[in-house]
Amino acid sequence: MKELLKIQNCNKHFDGITALDNFNCEISKNEILGLIGPNGAGKSTLFNVITGFIPADSGMINFKNFNISKKTPSKINNYGISRTFQDLRLIRQMTVLENVLLAFKDQPGEHLENVFFRNNKVKKIESENKKKAMELLKNTGILNKANDLADDLSYGQQKLLSLLCCLASDAELLLLDEPIAGINPAMIEKILSIINELPKQGKSVIIIEHNMDAINKICNRVVFMDAGKKVSEGTPAEVRNDPKVIEAYLD
Template sequence: MSETEPPADQKSLGLDKDIGDDFADLPLRIDGLQKSFGGINAVNGATFDVEKGTLTGLIGPNGAGKSTTFNLITGFIEPDAGTVTFNGEDVTGVAPHELADRGLVRTFQIARELADMTVLENMMLGPKHQYGEEMWRSVFRRGETMQHEEAVLERAWEMLDFFEIEHLANEYAGNLSGGQRKLLEMARALMTDPDMLLLDEPFAGVNPSLENRLLTHIHELREQGYTFLLVEHDMDLIMENCRRVIVLHQGRVLADGTPDEIRSNEQVIEAYLGGDV
């Protein structure tokens, strides 16, 4: 499925994003990010941006700095230099949970579900600022708290239905297949109502059927205004689904363009694609 060809029979979650604000065009901007480990420059001046409502691919050979860049953007490690700007705000080094509150959320190559809790219980942990976490609301505004919890539960079922895993709601998350865990992780991420999702190899270990389902959901969400930055090793998948591709090499941006431009870029072919695109 191509980004330029929206999927048929789109489901709307009623979550369409407002793309009319001042930072709608370029919500994420990375400028001169640097990070060294023991004298090795893992990220060496990476600079790029991500456009609103797009699925942008981030690729590169092993050791190119993709994972470190993701970790720098999402606050899991602090950069030695450079800035991360999200929706016009400098969020360099901001903690991951604070970034999630601001609408920037990531998934992981290995899904991080809570194995001893059910799928539905995992979903209920996703939303931010839950009333039940505030003692004074639980005691003095019980009715309001119950209404909020009912709304969270309704949204959880809505997400499970959207990702077609509602039949697994009462299954322990640890019993799910790898592909089902990926669906759960993305569904749980959306419970935070993010503006942007950074996807770290979401298709790794996923069978073709679930891969197609997940891609369909990503494109549907993109059509509703969500923004995605995707790290993925499957070159065909990137080229067929992303409108724009950013290539990292030795911690720097080697190329940035459309799939056709990347395919024909001699530096990319030499550094990453091995001459066979």
């Protein structure tokens, strides 16, 4: 098992609330790890800490043996970690295609000189990105929505779009925060099948989900957390039958 991400002794408190309590976890290459636990367990906080959106109080996070603990979100994204948000965070007044384009790592327009001098290299990168974005939309059946505003998509399509934006940066590790919550069964199947293919493309995934059927389908390992602590870890069946997990849900 080749380790990709290692989280060691992470702690995070918010005004008296313990969101991460000496949390330890690892994920290996080509793995889909399920992160489960009750509301308020600290799952999204863990994603926020890994991706640099919220600083941990203490602890260490290594990605491919680099210490990423104190890096900015954009640096962490450049290292190869991409994420979705529970509340989507699409740019609603931009089109579907524009949302995907913005998610590419190679953004030539970000450099000031490229804003003023759009040379051939910039144009080439932009046209390559557009081609890749159109391919992503085509492969997932929403090419016909490319020029629609993100705001005009159904909620399920918005969930799909946020996954595509996460894929666009071609990160090695994807952190997906409830990617199928509140959507219809057909879209759930579509999104799960996209996620299930990722390890074959050399990618790893940590997926937060309350839908245990989905977790059983795509994860071979699950971490259960409660009150910021890792309570149980193992196959979905092992975790489901762990008395500590049953107790946590009954509390």
